Amino acid sequence: MSEDLLVNITPQETRVALILQGAVQELHIERTASRGRAGNIYLGKVVRVLPGMQSAFIDIGLERAAFLHVADIWEARPHDGTNVTPMPIEKLLFDGQSVMVQVVKDPIGTKGARLSTQISIAGRMLVYLPQDSHIGISQRIGDEAERELLRGKVQRLMPAEEKGGFIIRTMAEDASETDLTMDIDYLRKTWTNILLHAKSKPAPSLLYQDLNLAQRVLRDFVGENTATIQIDSRENFAMLSQFATSYTPSVLPKMVHYTGERPLFDLYGVEQEIERALGPRVDLKSGGYLIIEQTEAMTTIDVNTGSYVNGRNFDDTIFKTNLEAAHAIVRQLRLRNLGGIIILDFIDMENLEHRASVLTELNKALARDRTKITVSDFSALGLVEMTRKRTRESLAHILCEPCPACSGKGQLKTARTVAYEILRELLREAKQFNPREFRILASQLVIDMFLEEESQHLAMLGDFIGKPISLQVESTYHQEQYDVILM
Numbered sequence: 001m002s003e004d005l006l007v008n009i010t011p012q013e014t015r016v017a018l019i020l021q022g023a024v025q026e027l028h029i030e031r032t033a034s035r036g037r038a039g040n041i042y043l044g045k046v047v048r049v050l051p052g053m054q055s056a057f058i059d060i061g062l063e064r065a066a067f068l069h070v071a072d073i074w075e076a077r078p079h080d081g082t083n084v085t086p087m088p089i090e091k092l093l094f095d096g097q098s099v100m101v102q103v104v105k106d107p108i109g110t111k112g113a114r115l116s117t118q119i120s121i122a123g124r125m126l127v128y129l130p131q132d133s134h135i136g137i138s139q140r141i142g143d144e145a146e147r148e149l150l151r152g153k154v155q156r157l158m159p160a161e162e163k164g165g166f167i168i169r170t171m172a173e174d175a176s177e178t179d180l181t182m183d184i185d186y187l188r189k190t191w192t193n194i195l196l197h198a199k200s201k202p203a204p205s206l207l208y209q210d211l212n213l214a215q216r217v218l219r220d221f222v223g224e225n226t227a228t229i230q231i232d233s234r235e236n237f238a239m240l241s242q243f244a245t246s247y248t249p250s251v252l253p254k255m256v257h258y259t260g261e262r263p264l265f266d267l268y269g270v271e272q273e274i275e276r277a278l279g280p281r282v283d284l285k286s287g288g289y290l291i292i293e294q295t296e297a298m299t300t301i302d303v304n305t306g307s308y309v310n311g312r313n314f315d316d317t318i319f320k321t322n323l324e325a326a327h328a329i330v331r332q333l334r335l336r337n338l339g340g341i342i343i344l345d346f347i348d349m350e351n352l353e354h355r356a357s358v359l360t361e362l363n364k365a366l367a368r369d370r371t372k373i374t375v376s377d378f379s380a381l382g383l384v385e386m387t388r389k390r391t392r393e394s395l396a397h398i399l400c401e402p403c404p405a406c407s408g409k410g411q412l413k414t415a416r417t418v419a420y421e422i423l424r425e426l427l428r429e430a431k432q433f434n435p436r437e438f439r440i441l442a443s444q445l446v447i448d449m450f451l452e453e454e455s456q457h458l459a460m461l462g463d464f465i466g467k468p469i470s471l472q473v474e475s476t477y478h479q480e481q482y483d484v485i486l487m
Helices: 144-157 170-174 177-200 213-221 234-247 249-254 270-277 314-336 352-366 395-399 415-432 444-451 455-465
Strands: 003-009 013-020 023-031 041-050 055-059 066-069 098-105 114-116 126-129 135-137 165-168 205-208 226-231 255-257 281-283 289-294 298-304 340-345 373-378 384-388 400-402 411-413 438-442 469-473 482-486
Touching: 003 213, 003 234, 013 213, 023 213, 023 270, 023 314, 023 395, 041 177, 066 098, 126 177, 135 144, 144 165, 144 170, 144 177, 177 205, 177 234, 213 226, 213 234, 226 234, 226 249, 234 249, 234 255, 249 255, 270 314, 270 395, 289 314, 298 314, 314 352, 314 395, 352 373, 395 400, 411 415, 415 438, 415 444, 415 455, 415 482, 438 444, 444 455, 444 469, 455 469
Parallel strands: 003 226, 066 114, 135 165, 226 255, 298 340, 438 469
Antiparallel strands: 003 013, 013 023, 041 055, 041 098, 041 205, 055 066, 098 114, 126 165, 281 289, 289 298, 340 384, 373 384, 400 411, 438 482
16 A cells, blocks of 8 residues: 655654555654754864863863763774773873764753764664674564574675674664665765765864754655655755755655645645544544543553444444454554553453454554554453554654643643644635734743744744734633634
């Protein structure tokens, strides 16, 4: 079955939706204000060496100097397997020295970023280690014969002049030689560009920034089943086309610049799907429904028959509801990006064949999920326990925050999320109407967001639509409530 990828890009955030058979299967969101720096590579300048702490402070151009410990200096470590004490940091670094470093931990609070001089560049199936000739394999690939097969395959595909090494990721387990070759070429090109920048730029300078979400779509999300990649920004379509030409040329024929009047996510019903995905109830076509409760410890999903009574008997009704629920559960796991421990409470089934069929259907649907998953059999209590690896924040954690009015039992959209909805609404209205002015009526927190952190994005939108935008606080509005008035 063919898939479509929708890429909605604005200055404040990038959103990507994966569409299969007209339904949203996955949603990825990356906000400009919260992009981390882990993985970025800098040409830094040594500010101060501290022999007593065997560490150094490095200026990489951020607000606070970053921290480098001797244990994270590649040159200080023995590489022959011997347990030798690292060289003292004062013999490796001196004040004012330029050094290439990679951020391994983002700044937190008053602490600066944590650095390493061992460079690693992540691809889709491989991680490139330009300073190390070792070929490692993910521990999640447990079969020894498969591990040796993959190691041999990568060794054969490596160029003869290659002095670096690779770590083979779990995604490489079923990869073809063509996929691996493309990944190797991409990683080596990236490293070559980093070295060129290091020779021409002064310290401190950013040499390499980990790929943004739109670029990762071209590298990681596109597969044989991908029909189109629709991008709604002309400027970003041009930049992504240039990126694809250099690193992922096979995806170029699938890229399309969307120029329709309706917003891309509106056209495919993604906005409505996001709203539904933030609620606990999911209605099934048969009349049954799911109740999804997400907590810090685990996620529980309860299946209910609701109004569905079309089976020949009650057992048949339960069986058909559970079969439909199995597919709906898998879709919700991907759409909401639920991870960790997940407990599925299907409607009780006495028939063992029915239980086996529901479990088979569940595993069949889960096979389309790229995330690592383990599923147990029905327990003595009739529950199915499963785990899904946490790869990123869930949709609710990105878009919402605990509700102060209900002691954290519920949640509401953040002021930033509401502000971004208003920006999209303004753009939508500007395409349909030609008023003299737009006026935003919203809560104090949302208006404050426009006056401070999001003032630049609001001004940019005003310039783009060519109309003045005024703000008005409505003290009776709660945080999620707003109106856009055409003056």
